[in-house]
Amino acid sequence: MHSTTRTGGRDAAAHPGPETVRLTAVRRLYGTAARTVKALDGVTASFHAGTLTAIMGPSGSGKSTLLQCAAGLDRPTDGTVVIDGTDLGSLSEHGLTLLRRERVGFVFQAFNLVSALTAEQNVALPLRLAGRAAPPGLVRAALAEVGLADRAGHRPSGLSGGEQQRVAIARALITKPAVVFADEPTGQLDYRVSRQILGMLRGLVDDHGQTMIMVTHDPVTASYADRVLFLADGRVVDEYAGTVTAELVAARMTALEAAPC
Numbered sequence: 214m215h216s217t218t219r220t221g222g223r224d225a226a227a228h229p230g231p232e233t234v235r236l237t238a239v240r241r242l243y244g245t246a247a248r249t250v251k252a253l254d255g256v257t258a259s260f261h262a263g264t265l266t267a268i269m270g271p272s273g274s275g276k277s278t279l280l281q282c283a284a285g286l287d288r289p290t291d292g293t294v295v296i297d298g299t300d301l302g303s304l305s306e307h308g309l310t311l312l313r314r315e316r317v318g319f320v321f322q323a324f325n326l327v328s329a330l331t332a333e334q335n336v337a338l339p340l341r342l343a344g345r346a347a348p349p350g351l352v353r354a355a356l357a358e359v360g361l362a363d364r365a366g367h368r369p370s371g372l373s374g375g376e377q378q379r380v381a382i383a384r385a386l387i388t389k390p391a392v393v394f395a396d397e398p399t400g401q402l403d404y405r406v407s408r409q410i411l412g413m414l415r416g417l418v419d420d421h422g423q424t425m426i427m428v429t430h431d432p433v434t435a436s437y438a439d440r441v442l443f444l445a446d447g448r449v450v451d452e453y454a455g456t457v458t459a460e461l462v463a464a465r466m467t468a469l470e471a472a473p474c
């Protein structure tokens with residue numbers, strides 16, 4: 214059985230790679246002047262190559278908003294987001310679209326594959342959208358990396374949930390992005406397959422120096438991270454780094470849900 218304490222060989226918290234994502238005093242307000250929701254209320258955080266960070270917090274604490282602002286899917290009301298040296302606030306909508314396409318990878322809970330396309334075509338899609346060549350060798354190698362070399366011609370309907378998520382991971386990595394954002398990547402998978410997918414994500418971080426930021430509700434999922442940021446009411450209220458255990462994370466979450474502070 215999987216231990217809830219991860220025992221990775223590296224000490225990413227002590228020896229982080231270069232900073233790839235930085236948020237500075239990010240606020241995101243919704244609503245009108247009369248009634249404003251502070252979805253994010255001054256978040257400052259940096260994320261380094263070769264690290265996996267989990268974002269946790271009670272429902273409504275701002276996790277999805279943080280992910281969307283950090284990934285350039287939404288614009289903060291105030292503050293700055295820098296990815297790979299580029300200030301997202303300096304980009305036009307078109308520039309932002311290009312940056313997302315080329316420098317950011319996404320893995321979603323619902324896989325979000327294109328049902329009419331084969332696994333191979335799904336993985337090639339980000340390159341095609343970017344107007345780049347999608348050499349079959351490169352795409353096949355990406356599928357082989359996630360253990361799906363023999364499924365290249367299958368459509369999503371002919372793949373299991375875990376296989377679909379592996380295709381989505383290959384797709385997220387095909388442009389060699391600076392950062393991969395994952396939103397509940399194992400939310401639709403059973404325990405065993407979840408552990409496989411998390412092990413795979415962990416390997417990408419450890420072996421390829423990938424920067425990864427993952428939103429999750431699940432303390433066991435968070436235990437695969439090097440660092441856990443806890444959000445409450447749109448602020449980072451706590452942070453665990455180093456040996457992150459599911460038990461510690463669960464205890465902190467229980468306390469936050471009882472009294473966010």
Ligand SMILES: Nc1ncnc2c1ncn2[C@@H]1O[C@H](COP(=O)(O)OP(=O)(O)OP(=O)(O)O)[C@@H](O)[C@H]1O
Nearest residue numbers: 243244250251252271272273274275276277278279
């Ligand atoms: N488009 C929007 N318009 C108005 N308010 C919004 C919008 N999106 C989010 N909010 C509000 O911002 C706050 C943070 O929402 P967010 O979706 O980031 O939370 P979350 O931590 O992801 O929650 P959950 O765990 O339920 O997914 C909530 O109060 C939410 O109601």
Ligand SMILES: [Mg+2]
Nearest residue numbers: 273276277278
């Ligand atoms: Mg959410």
